[in-house]
Amino acid sequence: MSSPATSTTIHLSDLRLDSACALLQKGDTLADAADPLAYLQEMIDGLCELSLKDPLTGLSNRRHFNTVLEAEVDRVARSGEAALLLLIDIDHFKSVNDTHGHSAGDEVLRVVARTLQGCVRPMDTLARYGGEEFVVVLPACQPAFGEAVAERIRRTIENTPISISPSVDLHVTISIGGAFALQWIRSTTELWTDRADQQLYQAKTTGRNRLCLEVQPESNVSAEEKNLLFGHLSATEPAWIDMTSGTVADSAAQR
Numbered sequence: 001m002s003s004p005a006t007s008t009t010i011h012l013s014d015l016r017l018d019s020a021c022a023l024l025q026k027g028d029t030l031a032d033a034a035d036p037l038a039y040l041q042e043m044i045d046g047l048c049e050l051s052l053k054d055p056l057t058g059l060s061n062r063r064h065f066n067t068v069l070e071a072e073v074d075r076v077a078r079s080g081e082a083a084l085l086l087l088i089d090i091d092h093f094k095s096v097n098d099t100h101g102h103s104a105g106d107e108v109l110r111v112v113a114r115t116l117q118g119c120v121r122p123m124d125t126l127a128r129y130g131g132e133e134f135v136v137v138l139p140a141c142q143p144a145f146g147e148a149v150a151e152r153i154r155r156t157i158e159n160t161p162i163s164i165s166p167s168v169d170l171h172v173t174i175s176i177g178g179a180f181a182l183q184w185i186r187s188t189t190e191l192w193t194d195r196a197d198q199q200l201y202q203a204k205t206t207g208r209n210r211l212c213l214e215v216q217p218e219s220n221v222s223a224e225e226k227n228l229l230f231g232h233l234s235a236t237e238p239a240w241i242d243m244t245s246g247t248v249a250d251s252a253a254q255r
């Protein structure tokens with residue numbers, strides 16, 4: 001990590017908890033900085049970012065993703081809107097590491113992450129779930145749209161060359177498993193993720209480089225029951241935007 005006396009820029013990739021603690025304990029180091037308050041603020045911002053982001057790819061990390069997914073489960077239970085969860089796993093990634101080395105593997109992960117980010121909407125949350133696995137939650141996502149997006153993601157990765165050296169371009173494929181949230185029902189992030197994971201397993205075992213989406217489960221809640229469950233909320237809730245059509249709708253009319 002560069003000395004604060006010479007530079008106030010935090011290099012996140014260099015930031016380690018022990019070095020951050022050492023800096024905080026060393027009062028004279030901060031006093032030497034050109035602007036100790038700005039330096040400290042920058043360090044706090046950097047630590048916050050570290051706690052939310054995966055350092056290799058810059059995507060959200062699994063912890064942050066779980067928080068977003070919890071909120072989405074709540075939203076779907078209240079609004080009955082469709083939402084899709086996709087688990088995305090690079091096929092035979094171990095052989096990339098084994099054949100080309102770990103740093104080539106890291107580059108593949110960075111390029112896949114960037115490419116995936118380009119395939120989803122700003123309102124979607126994409127994260128690195130671990131190792132060579134990524135996850136994305138798509139709020140306000142009707143089944144036909146979800147399938148089209150997932151297939152576009154699969155095809156885009158397949159067609160993206162990944163340069164790991166001046167003379168070597170790699171192509172990788174991904175398997176995708178997806179499941180829609182249970183509308184009107186307060187489920188859990190674990191159950192939702194498990195359903196998507198079963199689909200990913202299906203995609204892997206039936207040949208890889210494919211997409212398996214669970215058929216969206218029918219809601220058993222009748223219109224009358226929805227009114228009983230949520231009718232009392234409509235008087236206090238503001239109008240909201242239907243993200244699928246872009247129209248502003250009265251929340252009561254959606255139920």
Ligand SMILES: Nc1nc2c(ncn2[C@@H]2O[C@H](COP(=O)(O)OP(=O)(O)OP(=O)(O)O)[C@@H](O)[C@H]2O)c(=O)[nH]1
Nearest residue numbers: 089090091092093094095097102103105106131132
């Ligand atoms: N370069 C690199 N490799 C990683 C990282 N995290 C996990 N891996 C590697 O990812 C590989 C995952 O291998 P497997 O779980 O066998 O999966 P796979 O080879 O993709 O096979 P399938 O998923 O069945 O298609 C392992 O070799 C891990 O070491 C990372 O951050 N960087």
